[in-house]
Amino acid sequence: MDERSDFIVRNMLAGEVDLSVEWAASEGWNPGLHDAQCFWAADPDGFFIGEWRGEPVACLSAVAYDDSFGFIGLYIVKPAFRGRGFGLRIWQRGMDYLRNHNAGLDGVAAQQANYRKSGFQLAYRNIRFQGVAQGAACSTVSDASDLPFEQLVDYDRQCFPAARARFLAGWIGQPGAVALVAVRDGRVAGYGVLRHCRAGCKIGPLFADTDRIASDLFDALVARVPGEIITLDVPEPNAAAIALAKRHGMASVFETARMYTQKPPTIPIDRVFGVTSFELG
CATH class of the missing domain: 3.40.630.30 (Gcn5-related N-acetyltransferase (GNAT))
Incomplete structure (x- = not known):
């Protein structure tokens, strides 16, 4: 049989x-x-x-x-x-x-040919950076819980291909997570989430209007977990995000192929400094 x-x-x-x-x-x-x-x-x-x-x-x-x-x-x-x-x-x-x-999907580079058979096409690479980053508390960012949740959802939608309120509620509220937001001129200009993993911590998403805001958020997040190994997954087209990781002494350890079955979604990749997760995008 x-x-x-x-x-x-x-x-x-x-x-x-x-x-x-x-x-x-x-x-x-x-x-x-x-x-x-x-x-x-x-x-x-x-x-x-x-x-x-x-x-x-x-x-x-x-x-x-x-x-x-x-x-x-x-x-x-x-x-x-x-x-x-x-x-x-x-x-x-x-x-x-x-x-x-x-x-x-985020697939290993070696499997791109197999994914193409199912209609996926390469959009860009995501590069995983890792290291023991140093940070400091930053007065220009605050806890995301201080902000109406709907404002965070609205900002996230600008940087992600779909609204995902149900996911975000759990993501920023999970035990031990740190979720920080930057507000400029009365509106959200960036936010980031740090979560604890089996080894060290991962930051994602890290969305920001500018390199300076992304740096402020990153510094404040890693300052909460001194001495921990930090992982940040960065879209290769965002040169400022790669520079941020390198400034903090992080090294490239892995990469994925971000692929889609249709045209890549229209999102401002220059505001994506850290991917939420390789499993859910």
Whole structure:
């Protein structure tokens, strides 16, 4: 009998996202301590698990932020079950879920050819910088909780391809997270979030109108976690963001290919100093 007939793909239950995050940790992706809950809030229907004879062996997220934009992530097959076609099956399920969307992903460069077969085209690279950055408290930024949440959502929408209020509420409110905002002339001009991970901390998103504001936010965020390893994922086209990371003594350790099935969304990449996450965009 073809063993693939014993493989099924179904929607995840809420608690099963934790399993996906554990697998991500085993792959060396260093997820955040509370990523599972935050990811699930973005789209509870967009998480899939593949079972072979009742055993979970594959996972994929295909989050639909709205009716037109989605993002693929958490694409993992347990090592012992690779090469059997299980990955393709769960991939097809996710792609079918996002069939009417412009779907994005951050994939390893070596897999670009495979993603092109599913209609993805390269937009640019994201570069992961890492290091023990030094920072200082900054009087020009404040806690995001001091601002009406709707203002933060509105600003985030300017820098991200879709509105994502449900996700952001959990992201900035997760235990131990630091969310800071810069307000200039009575309006939001940038914000950033730091979250604790299995090792060190990650900053993302880091959105700002100017290099100076991004630097202020970054300094204030890392000042909250002195001595911690900091990770910042930077779009390569934003030269000022790369310069910011290098000024803080951070080194490039990894890169991804940001790809989309349709035209790259129209967002001001010069205001994206840090990607929210490689899993959800």
